[in-house]
Amino acid sequence: MTVITGRPFHVVGAGCSVGKRGGRLVAFKEGLPRASAPLTMISEVLVSGRVQVSTAAMHALLAHDIPLVLLTENGRPLGRLEPPSGAHVDARRAQLALHSDPDARLDLARAAIAGKIRNQHVLLRRRARRASEPEAVWEAARRLSVLETRAANCDSVPEVMGVEGGAAGIYYRAIRTFVDPALEFTRRDRQGRDVVNALTNYCSALLRETVVSGILAAGLDPFVSFLHEPARGRPTLAFDLMEEWRPVLLDARVLVLIGLKSVTTADLEDDGTARPRLTADARARIVERFHARMAAPARGWPEPPSRRSYRDQVRVQCTALRTWILGRSDGYEPFAWR
Template sequence: MEAGVLSVDLQGASVHRLGGRLQVRDAEGVVRAEVPAFKLHAVWLFGGVEVTNAVLRLALSEGPVLHFLTRQGRHRGCVGPEPGHRAALRVRQYRHLSRSRTRVPFAREIVRAKLKTQLERVRAWSRNRKIGMADVIEFLLAALDLLDAETTVDGLLGLEGTATRKYFEGYGRLFTFDFGFRGRNRRPPRDPVNALLSLGYTLLYTEVLSAVLLAGLDPYIGGLHAVKDGRCSLALDLMEPFRWIVDELVLARMNLATFTTKDFRQDVDGAVFLQPAALPRFVAVFGERLAAPLALRSAGSPTVRQALRTVARGVRGVMLHPERPLAEVLQPSAGAQP
């Protein structure tokens, strides 16, 4: 059975441990949910939700990983297993991702995997929706051709950023309704599409971060994203090839009117966020996508959650055995194992 996620957004609620179960109680002490802990690999806690000391101890010893988010969906931090017995692995990770001769190829393969998935999605959208995307396809192909010529991480980041801006230019053509989307913006998002993209990326980030922690890797030491205090750079690296999952989910749900402009609010500074009442609906559809096959029409495809764990374990294998090609690890269906 695949472990899942418990999401708690009821303000004033608290999470308790009763033996091998986690119990959610509202502010009056009424039990709202109860789940066996072994069925969970993560818990999402939105806003003013408290956890008991017993739950914290469980998270630190064996999981699930607790993720603390604001009511708007911004990730504030997490508590998860601290694999002290993985010290040797982490030393190898630090060496691999701090030396230019190994860090740059690592970063290059992350960008290559991301651009390939963007190209695949754009081609599929163009074919299925009969919308012209020739300019975007040509741009992404050119960016892929230039990857091997880039010899610095900064150069790779610049190439990835330019290609992604073009990708979102094409993405904006796909919406049935005008939601004011004119490209990617964040911190804060300025339109409903960007609000859902930001929230979806945050939830995806928590999944990748959980997978990285459970694999025994240090989430703060990445290859593409530079080391920065408080930033889980490796988790950000590994989510790059999977961002399309959020893009596709948001596109589908907005075009199906699962979410409309009434589900969003705008602050005085122009920031747009999902209404609190609509948050559980998005969390639910995102959770369904995590449990669905990565390739929806491919028999035997791993679920999204399984794929993320496979990639994290595969990266662990690359840290221990640097001769292993990262490109294969970033293809979950290949079943890379440590």
């Protein structure tokens, strides 16, 4: 069982239950209390998987205006229990107001892209020894470090995106040196027909669902964004928050999967559409590996609590974004990988 107490109260794990004792909410594992927090200190409760919540606990949450968020074991949102005056209303109003503030959008864009570039050069440094051209990878990492500083000091969102584009070119040229030439990966292309691009697209969808779950759990609107332009049917706030996680949870997973040959060109099937798709067996292997990564201890700076997984940390980052939106922090700090 993984439990994070604080403003949000998370309970994750089979065999867990949530109950009320006096003025406290208590998480149990196999009938034994494992964590608790005063109801007055909880902003929301998130339960993942087959967690039992007592009627007394639900009544107490409703009485204290605390939302209860139900998630599947994979982090997909099932629904929310909350009173009509749920606390997320204020957060969403503030979110809409900041979306119309050019300075606020620039602040978030700088943070998101600088964080992404930082994590990109961390990935390159960590894997440089495995590259076919290690010196080229180290040089790419040095150039990305310069661009990280530049992104943090841009004067407009288009300028930020220009820096992001330059960084992407440097980054993916270095990524190519980790990939077997037989896989025919030449560049990142969402319409690419090679297995690396197909694998990246599929892992990106898994990451998006994870981030959307965190956004909903934080009481924010996934369709009101700051860096990306809102578009009908697209959870663009999730795309904003995915930026810092792409090197950590997406690109790193893709490199592991192709390095171990868990997914190969043989796992592509052509269904007559513009691009081939991964077979059902390959998708099953990807899901297993991706969720194993999400359950692994998060490695960041400053170091997260030892029992916090990457899935937990994604939700923590969403809560941090809400804290900034509500004006309770000076700025949003993206996850810094180490």
